[in-house]
Amino acid sequence: MRTINSKIISKASWLLLVFTLLFSCHEGANYSEELKMSEVDVDESFEAVETMGAEETPIMSFKPDATLTKTPTNLKIIKTASARYKVKDVKVATGQIRAISLKYDAYISDLRYENNLYQKENRLTIKVPQQHFDMMMDSIGKVVEFVEYENITTKDVTEEYVDLQGRLATKLEVKKRYEEILRKNAKTVKDILDTEEKLRVLQEEIESAQGRLKYLTNRVAYSTIQIDLYETVEYTEEPTSYKKTFGDKTKEGLSFGWNMIEAIVLFFIHIWPLILFGLILAFLIRRWLKK
Numbered sequence: 001m002r003t004i005n006s007k008i009i010s011k012a013s014w015l016l017l018v019f020t021l022l023f024s025c026h027e028g029a030n031y032s033e034e035l036k037m038s039e040v041d042v043d044e045s046f047e048a049v050e051t052m053g054a055e056e057t058p059i060m061s062f063k064p065d066a067t068l069t070k071t072p073t074n075l076k077i078i079k080t081a082s083a084r085y086k087v088k089d090v091k092v093a094t095g096q097i098r099a100i101s102l103k104y105d106a107y108i109s110d111l112r113y114e115n116n117l118y119q120k121e122n123r124l125t126i127k128v129p130q131q132h133f134d135m136m137m138d139s140i141g142k143v144v145e146f147v148e149y150e151n152i153t154t155k156d157v158t159e160e161y162v163d164l165q166g167r168l169a170t171k172l173e174v175k176k177r178y179e180e181i182l183r184k185n186a187k188t189v190k191d192i193l194d195t196e197e198k199l200r201v202l203q204e205e206i207e208s209a210q211g212r213l214k215y216l217t218n219r220v221a222y223s224t225i226q227i228d229l230y231e232t233v234e235y236t237e238e239p240t241s242y243k244k245t246f247g248d249k250t251k252e253g254l255s256f257g258w259n260m261i262e263a264i265v266l267f268f269i270h271i272w273p274l275i276l277f278g279l280i281l282a283f284l285i286r287r288w289l290k291k
Contacts, residue, residue: 085144
């Protein structure tokens with residue numbers, strides 16, 4: 001019996017020893033993890049690394065957003081915008097936009113006003129100098145109540161513009177040569193007519209290129225902004241019938257009487273030959289009866 005008790009005590013002692021060792025190892029691991037975290041969390045070293053990187057590589061101070069918002073001056077960009085705004089009063093907002101347009105040397109090229117049972121709407125097309133495009137859009141945004149949408153698009157026509165300039169310069173040079181040939185070398189009638197025909201074709205191509213260049217220049221110089229202003233109104237049913245007042249009936253009666261007098265007078269004017277013939281016939285019959 002004593003032997004069994006001693007075995008139980010020895011096993012319990014071994015289990016207690018193993019448990020104590022495991023617990024001490026776990027505490028040591030936690031301590032080591034906390035120690036590592038405290039060693040890494042050093043603010044001064046991070047600032048030093050950031051400063052050193054900035055000194056060695058100056059490109060880190062470059063701000064891409066500031067550059068991307070600027071449009072190069074040598075590019076030919078056509079800007080257009082379309083927007084829809086809700087306002088408290090369409091007429092007041094339209095007057096404010098007119099004043100803004102005058103401030104930025106812009107003008108309203110098209111205006112269309114609509115009024116129905118649900119809302120009042122006014123569509124404006126504004127031509128504004130390109131350098132005032134952004135300021136114009138910002139100023140309009142301050143006088144509206146709610147922005148439903150704003151779409152701004154740009155079209156780069158630099159390649160077409162440069163190509164047209166090059167082609168135009170070449171055609172003008174060729175035209176000078178043909179004019180010189182016409183003055184000096186064209187001797188026969190056939191040579192003169194052939195040269196004049198080539199000059200005519202060249203002149204048409206030159207005018208076409210000049211017209212296209214002028215169009216692109218105007219589109220680049222003046223941006224287009226299309227704005228839809230709308231104002232919601234309380235719905236009112238359209239009446240199916242209208243009751244006439246006493247004044248309306250009086251006016252209609254006077255108008256009807258006057259129209260009748262005019263009709264009678266015009267009737268007698270139209271049949272005056274018959275009236276004249278009847279009077280002459282009555283006079284002759286009366287005279288014959290007396291005899």
